[in-house]
Amino acid sequence: MRTATLYRFSLPMETGVVLRYQRLKTRDGFLVHLQENGQQGWGEIAPLPEFSQETFEQAGEAAMTWLKQWHLGVEPDDSELPSVAFGISCAVAELQGKLPEEADYRKVPLCNGDPDELIVRLSKMRGQKVAKVKVGLYEAVRDGMVVNVLLEAVPDLVLRLDANRSWRRVKADGFAKYVNPDYRNRIAFLEEPCRTQEESLAFACDTGIAIAWDESVRDEGFKIEAQKGVAAIVIKPTLVGSLAHCRQLISVAHNAGLEAVISSSIETSLGLTQLARIAHWLTPATIPGLDTLELIQFQLVRRWPGSTVPVKGLDELEIAWCS
Numbered sequence: 001m002r003t004a005t006l007y008r009f010s011l012p013m014e015t016g017v018v019l020r021y022q023r024l025k026t027r028d029g030f031l032v033h034l035q036e037n038g039q040q041g042w043g044e045i046a047p048l049p050e051f052s053q054e055t056f057e058q059a060g061e062a063a064m065t066w067l068k069q070w071h072l073g074v075e076p077d078d079s080e081l082p083s084v085a086f087g088i089s090c091a092v093a094e095l096q097g098k099l100p101e102e103a104d105y106r107k108v109p110l111c112n113g114d115p116d117e118l119i120v121r122l123s124k125m126r127g128q129k130v131a132k133v134k135v136g137l138y139e140a141v142r143d144g145m146v147v148n149v150l151l152e153a154v155p156d157l158v159l160r161l162d163a164n165r166s167w168r169r170v171k172a173d174g175f176a177k178y179v180n181p182d183y184r185n186r187i188a189f190l191e192e193p194c195r196t197q198e199e200s201l202a203f204a205c206d207t208g209i210a211i212a213w214d215e216s217v218r219d220e221g222f223k224i225e226a227q228k229g230v231a232a233i234v235i236k237p238t239l240v241g242s243l244a245h246c247r248q249l250i251s252v253a254h255n256a257g258l259e260a261v262i263s264s265s266i267e268t269s270l271g272l273t274q275l276a277r278i279a280h281w282l283t284p285a286t287i288p289g290l291d292t293l294e295l296i297q298f299q300l301v302r303r304w305p306g307s308t309v310p311v312k313g314l315d316e317l318e319i320a321w322c323s
């Protein structure tokens, strides 16, 4: 006997969370709950505006269609909508006991502008020191200086940088010029420095600063392969698709000698804790990029260990569909 429920959620964001072009006021999505033979599984379906191809409404429709079939005893194919395929595949994996419980809750602290604040945070951090800096928002020269200051101040620090394709080659070079050549190998990678893949590859070869693909991974026809100067690929399951598909991408990346970094698309605590489990399971040597919990004002159903953000329970959610 199978039962399925689809819950709808809408959680207020902290103020000032801006995606590419718009302020995100609420995080909207669905939770899937599957039950069969005394077992159960949960998953989160939350297309991210401006990043997902599908809308919230389309995701809801596709989820209901899938759940109706599953309830009748069919094993439907994965949805073509990545957020739906990901959320449902997590619920199925939990139901079947295939998603290990152990998780990687380590965080990569994010530097939002003030290097001194990050240096203090890092001094309290134990184990491997990895931090992330968003670059490309302000002057490239300033970005270069901030990165240099951090690497100089914290000798065992490794940085991940992200430029979100914001630079032309000249600007990217302007950035590199301010980073001491002796420190460049402590930049684990710089995500998508330039507007095109060709420019980014040439930048990596010429400067010795390793790069990573993020947006490119979701481009039509993109192939994961070993390329000079490329160190990693970023995998955002909500934007990519089912757990099986993510696993396959990770294995191709590892076989090509690339690191695969599981990252969030601003999921709620329910989705984030599952991403932490997936990361521990499939990319145990790599700290995932999941430092987005505090962008949403509430956690949802499951708590992120140690977080004091208030939790919304199931009884506060609306049921969108149930079998």
Ligand SMILES: [Mg+2]
Binding pocket: 162, 164, 191, 214, 215, 234
């Ligand atoms: Mg990125």
